[in-house]
Amino acid sequence: MIKLKDIEMRYNDNGQEILALKLKELDISEGKQVAFVGASGSGKTTLFNLISGMIVPTEGSVQVNDLDITSLKESERDLFRANHIGYIFQDFNLFNEFTVLQNVILPLSFSKSYSKKEMNDLAKNVLKQVGIEEKINQKVKTLSGGEKQRVAIARSIINAPDIILADEPTGNLDYKNGTKIMEILTKIAREKNATLIVITHNNSQLDMFDEVIDIEKMNEAIK
Amino acid sequence: MIFQFVKTNILSKKLRNFLAIFSIAISVILIIAVENITEQLNSNIIKNASYYDVIVGAPGSETQLILNTIFYYDNPIANIDISYYEDLQKNIKVQSVVPVGMGDNYSGYRIIGTSTAFFEDTDNYHFAQGAAFIEEGDAVLGSTVAKVTGLKIGDTFVSTHGLTEAGESDHDHGDFHYKVVGILEQTKTPNDTVIFTDIKNLWEVHGLHHDEEEHDADVETEHIDVPEAEVTEDRMEESVESSAVTAEKPAITSHGKSSESYSEEDSTKLITALLVRSKGLSEQYLLMNELGKDSNIQAVNPTATLRKLLNTLDIGSVIVRIVAYIAVILSIIMLFTTMLSSSLEKMKDISILRALGANRKTVFQIILLEAIIIAVTGAVLGFVVAHIAIGILGNYTAATYGLDANMFYVASGEWIAVLVTIILSLIAGMIPGMMVYRADATKYIK
Numbered sequence: 001m002i003k004l005k006d007i008e009m010r011y012n013d014n015g016q017e018i019l020a021l022k023l024k025e026l027d028i029s030e031g032k033q034v035a036f037v038g039a040s041g042s043g044k045t046t047l048f049n050l051i052s053g054m055i056v057p058t059e060g061s062v063q064v065n066d067l068d069i070t071s072l073k074e075s076e077r078d079l080f081r082a083n084h085i086g087y088i089f090q091d092f093n094l095f096n097e098f099t100v101l102q103n104v105i106l107p108l109s110f111s112k113s114y115s116k117k118e119m120n121d122l123a124k125n126v127l128k129q130v131g132i133e134e135k136i137n138q139k140v141k142t143l144s145g146g147e148k149q150r151v152a153i154a155r156s157i158i159n160a161p162d163i164i165l166a167d168e169p170t171g172n173l174d175y176k177n178g179t180k181i182m183e184i185l186t187k188i189a190r191e192k193n194a195t196l197i198v199i200t201h202n203n204s205q206l207d208m209f210d211e212v213i214d215i216e217k218m219n220e221a222i223k
Numbered sequence: 224m225i226f227q228f229v230k231t232n233i234l235s236k237k238l239r240n241f242l243a244i245f246s247i248a249i250s251v252i253l254i255i256a257v258e259n260i261t262e263q264l265n266s267n268i269i270k271n272a273s274y275y276d277v278i279v280g281a282p283g284s285e286t287q288l289i290l291n292t293i294f295y296y297d298n299p300i301a302n303i304d305i306s307y308y309e310d311l312q313k314n315i316k317v318q319s320v321v322p323v324g325m326g327d328n329y330s331g332y333r334i335i336g337t338s339t340a341f342f343e344d345t346d347n348y349h350f351a352q353g354a355a356f357i358e359e360g361d362a363v364l365g366s367t368v369a370k371v372t373g374l375k376i377g378d379t380f381v382s383t384h385g386l387t388e389a390g391e392s393d394h395d396h397g398d399f400h401y402k403v404v405g406i407l408e409q410t411k412t413p414n415d416t417v418i419f420t421d422i423k424n425l426w427e428v429h430g431l432h433h434d435e436e437e438h439d440a441d442v443e444t445e446h447i448d449v450p451e452a453e454v455t456e457d458r459m460e461e462s463v464e465s466s467a468v469t470a471e472k473p474a475i476t477s478h479g480k481s482s483e484s485y486s487e488e489d490s491t492k493l494i495t496a497l498l499v500r501s502k503g504l505s506e507q508y509l510l511m512n513e514l515g516k517d518s519n520i521q522a523v524n525p526t527a528t529l530r531k532l533l534n535t536l537d538i539g540s541v542i543v544r545i546v547a548y549i550a551v552i553l554s555i556i557m558l559f560t561t562m563l564s565s566s567l568e569k570m571k572d573i574s575i576l577r578a579l580g581a582n583r584k585t586v587f588q589i590i591l592l593e594a595i596i597i598a599v600t601g602a603v604l605g606f607v608v609a610h611i612a613i614g615i616l617g618n619y620t621a622a623t624y625g626l627d628a629n630m631f632y633v634a635s636g637e638w639i640a641v642l643v644t645i646i647l648s649l650i651a652g653m654i655p656g657m658m659v660y661r662a663d664a665t666k667y668i669k
Contacts, residue, residue, distance in 0.1 A: 049665050054578060075582050082580025089668060093575045097231045102224075109224035110580035155579075 008059035038216035053077035082111035086156030246554035247601025253547035255609035336422030353405035413625030566655035574664035594652020
């Protein structure tokens with residue numbers, strides 16, 4: 001369960017304070033698949049960063065499974081992210097000089113201690129789930145866009161996260177690849193009972209989600 | 224994983240990082256070159272001169288006397304009479320005294336007349352083959368001489384007049400044959416580059432030479448090298464004349480004796496200098512005082528004189544040292560710009576790592592580790608290359624000048640210099656590291 005309450009997010013822009021997000025309340029149940037929609041600048045990415053603990057709100061609280069992450073120290077939030085959050089980006093954000101395996105096991109190296117064998121086994125398992133296990137030792141730079149996003153999905157689920165945050169995961173893919181990626185993502189999230197939150201501008205994919213939240217309408221800062 | 228990330232970072236910008244490593248290596252090489260070679264050469268110079276505490280020679284430049292007597296450089300100032308040798312042998316303050324006479328050369332290697340006490344006095348001389356000279360004409364070769372000339376025990380040779388490169392001379396002494404009876408082990412001192420013989424052999428050659436009526440008039444008759452006092456740079460003609468009549472020119476004698484009062488035989492018994500080892504510090508002091516009263520000679524302490532000389536030369540090494548440290552600062556600035564641009568380029572990658580759960584400490588470690596690897600690689604590379612170069616240079620100077628430089632010797636200032644280079648490099652890496660540490664990761668990821 002994700003609970004955001006009385007959120008205010010202010011930024012200091014050259015000495016001028018800007019209110020970017022004001023949200024009275026937002027609850028997302030465990031295991032739900034939710035799409036965040038809204039125009040650019042409506043606060044979708046800020047919400048992602050709040051949920052992941054990358055940033056803390058100026059006011060208000062963010063609770064994930066009864067844990068108030070706004071009360072955690074930064075290093076604790078980093079560990080929380082490594083153990084409970086899976087991140088997928090529009091630009092894939094993989095390390096091109098690394099192999100598929102090296103990219104996928106990255107979050108594990110920041111969380112609990114895993115042996116090399118455990119990390120490799122987990123990586124093989126998640127790569128199999130996204131259908132790209134045969135490319136495990138290939139450098140990421142040799143992969144196609146669709147394959148890269150599969151690697152990114154594999155990386156986001158290797159730590160068995162409670163929440164998967166996907167910021168326009170199909171934004172750089174063609175329709176066919178985009179649909180396939182979304183199918184894989186929603187299927188895996190459901191199998192793992194992970195809460196899936198996706199920022200998307202693709203209305204044709206909205207049917208795949210349990211709930212669609214228009215952040216633009218919720219954000220009182222831009223009303 | 225951190226190491227993998229750093230390795231990828233370094234390898235992805237090979238040229239830039241290679242240049243940073245190279246510039247640090249060059250700086251370290253410069254520093255080591257200055258610190259190590261200066262220290263080794265100074266210490267070897269002092270060591271070579273330290274066994275004997277008093278050197279007695281003709282009045283003139285103290286430095287010239289020592290350089291000529293200990294290092295066999297330059298020409299002798301003038302000769303002194305054997306009576307000083309005889310008197311010092313009887314002096315109760317003296318533990319040992321060894322005569323030194325500068326003779327002619329063989330293949331460009333100087334022949335030094337001395338006594339067997341020269342080899343017995345210290346543990347520095349060990350015979351690789353044969354033994355010290357006993358019979359007339361016996362000669363002992365320094366290791367470099369034996370190696371280069373190929374002379375073996377039992378071989379004979381004749382000396383060539385004066386001291387010229389590779390023995391080029393207009394005449395030799397075919398009437399006096401030296402016989403190799405001993406070859407010294409390598410000492411890596413100037414003694415490797417000379418031939419030792421009994422000083423009497425120099426006098427013998429001298430005596431024979433006097434009998435050579437056909438001897439060219441433009442060649443000196445004195446076989447103990449032409450004293451510097453008798454040859455001035457701007458009066459070459461005069462020097463030839465002077466040299467030609469050296470037998471008649473009075474040598475400096477002790478006890479107010481005039482050289483004219485010596486017989487022909489006496490006048491050939493000239494020596495260049497005396498190496499004296501006194502019984503103790505107080506004896507040395509008294510001896511110096513005693514000998515200092517005689518205006519016909521000078522008595523110098525070789526160590527003190529060389530220290531003075533080296534201190535003067537140190538001004539030069541200070542300048543080189545300053546240049547070396549400027550090079551270090553420049554290489555650190557280069558490393559700083561390398562790390563800064565690398566950090567700015569990697570800001571997005573670092574932010575991705577942060578999103579995946581890496582904490583600020585981890586990303587700081589990545590940047591710092593990169594700087595450490597570059598700095599340490601540069602420093603180690605510089606250290607190794609510098610010491611290999613010192614080894615090569617040392618072999619050359621040992622063979623040519625008898626001044627060794629050991630590649631495994633580490634100068635006292637060297638570690639400090641290498642450490643300072645690494646610390647400065649770390650600071651150069653820390654600043655970009657702090658920038659990354661403080662950066663707002665959310666700004667760089669999409």
